[in-house]
Amino acid sequence: MALLTCEGVTRTFGGMVAVNEVDLHVNEGEIVGLIGPNGSGKSTMVNLITGVLPPTSGRIMFDGRDITGLPSWKINRRGISRTFQLLRLFKSLSVADNISMPLHPRHRAGLLASILGRSEATAEDEASYAQACELLDLFELRAFADRPASDLSIGQQRMVELARGIIVNPKLFVLDEPAAGLSPPNVDKLIALIRRLRDERGITILLVEHVMRVVQELCDRVIVLDYGTKIADGPPREVSEDPKVVEAYIGGGKVSRRARA
C-alpha cells in the first residue's frame, strides 16, 4: 500500500522549473532511492515532501491524508522525519541531548517548565535521555551519550543524525545523502543500519544518494530525476541499464549539459 504519493508535483523558482510534474509513490515498508545528476531536483523534491517548501502545483498524500503545503513541523507530527545533506548537530551539546532534541517541543511540560526546573520537566528529561540511550545502543555509540557531539567523527555524527530522526518514531524517514563523506567501512555500517531500521522498526525509507553502492545494495526500487522530470522508476539493476538514465549521467549533470546547450 502506498504510504506516500506525489501527483503532478511541480516547483518553480522564478522562471526555473526545479521539479516538473512528478508522480511518485513509496509503499509502506519499502526502501526507495531517489537519484539523478547534480541539479536534477532531488533536494527540492525532498523539501516539498517534508514541507520545507510548498509545491507550486500538484498534490502530496501521506498515510491517506493530503499534506500538500503543510508546514514542516506538522508534516513531522504526521510521521515524516528527515536528515539533511549538511550535518545539523549542536556541537557543544551532548550526544544524548542532540538525539532527544526533537522530543522537547512534544513534552507536556515544555521548554519553560524545563527552564524553571519543575519536577515534571525533569521526569520527561529522564525519559528522553533513556530513549536517546536506547538508540545509541542500536547505533553502537552508547559510550558517547554524555560527550559533546564535537568529539565524534563525521561518520559517528551521521549516525547521531539518524538517531535524532527516528527518536520520534516516524513512519517515513527521508535521508538526504546519508553516505556523503563516509569511509567505505562506515558506508557498510550505514547500509546495515538503514536495513535494520526498516526490518526491525518497520520504518519506510526514501533515500537521496549519490553513492551508487548504497542505492544498489539497499533499495527495493529507484526513482530517477533529470532536469526535474522523472525519467525512470524500477528495480536498481533495471534502472541502471535504462538508456535514458545512462544518458542523463553521461551527460554529466547541469553544469556540463547546460554549458553544452
Ligand SMILES: Nc1ncnc2c1ncn2[C@@H]1O[C@H](COP(=O)(O)OP(=O)(O)OP(=O)(O)O)[C@@H](O)[C@H]1O
Ligand atoms: N531556493 C532555490 N532558489 C532558486 N533555485 C533553486 C533553489 N533550490 C534549488 N534550486 C535550483 O533547482 C534545481 C534543482 O536543485 P536541487 O538542489 O533540487 O537538485 P539536486 O538534484 O538535489 O542537486 P544535488 O545533487 O547537487 O544536491 C537546480 O538548478 C538548483 O539550482
